[in-house]
Amino acid sequence: MSSAVPADDLPDDDRLPGQPTEGGATITPYRDGPLVVRGDFRLVDQDGAEIDPGRKTIALCRCGKSGIKPFCDGSHKRSGFSAPSTPSRPRPAAAILRQAQRPSD
Structure with missing residues (x-):
């Protein structure tokens, strides 16, 4: 069973449940689903042109099957897409x- 969040069911706010807003964006990879972006963010294409998401919380496709890329349309459910919600080898930010x-030598 997938724990993915359908893009249309995402709350249109800039906070994670139970967490205060501190500025910036939070990106949450959902197991077998999209990357959910919440908060203050700017979305641009590869040429730097801004893409208006139309809301403060979006789901970005990572299965490659969405008909509305870069946004998720739920196609991952039909395609059998599988991906963890955590990195396989996390690297500490520090x-x-x-x-x-x-410095380069």
């Missing part, structure tokens, strides 16, 4: 920042 800040 390690990523340290690596990015190292």
Whole structure:
């Protein structure tokens, strides 16, 4: 059974349930479903042109089957898409920042 959230059923607010808004966006990968983006964000295409999502909470397709890309239309349910809600090998944010800040030799 999928725990994915249908895009049309997402609340149109900028908070996760029970959490205060601190600015910025929160991106939540749903198991076997979309990436749900909540909060203050800007969505642009590969050329930098802004895409108006029309709401503060959106679901982005990650199965590749949506008819309204980059948004989720629930096609992952029919296609049998499978993906975890957590990364297979998480990297601590501090390690990523340290690596990015190292001077090149």
